[in-house]
Amino acid sequence: MEARGRGVFAARRQRCPARTVDRAARHHGGDQRARGDHSPAGFIAEKLVTGEADVAIQQISELKQIGGIEVVGPLPLDLQAPAVFSAGRMTASRKVDAADHLLHHLASTAVWPVLRETGLEP
Incomplete structure (x- = not known):
């Protein structure tokens, strides 16, 4: 370089x-x-x-x-230090169904285009 x-x-x-x-x-x-x-x-x-x-x-x-x-563009894969994002909800949540719905949506392939547009890889 x-x-x-x-x-x-x-x-x-x-x-x-x-x-x-x-x-x-x-x-x-x-x-x-x-x-x-x-x-x-x-x-x-x-x-x-x-x-x-x-x-x-x-x-x-x-x-x-x-x-x-x-x-x-990205660095070659062998030079990258990937960051992993995760999500969860409190077991005592008062809105379990809504939280689960959101978490399932965020984990679905439907959000992949938005993730990629912002520079994230699903």
Whole structure:
């Protein structure tokens, strides 16, 4: 990977561990460690808009929330750290049927297009 501008990678530690960024850089024949910027919070892609970085690594669903950037795609699978979302309801819920209906709907294939549109994979 070629270094250009102020920063090659801007990565959020919680979403893309430093080892993932290092592995990605080595995969492309470079050494990222001296150029990385690991921000503790927020949308790291905002650094693209402000010109503080040339590349941002973050969850696609979070990248898509920042206007003025181009999301070029996911990292190779062997470099990804998947996030798994789950949902449940309280056993003492007063609206068990409504909660179960919502949970079943969220787990159905009917919501897959919406998930994909926002950058999530069902």
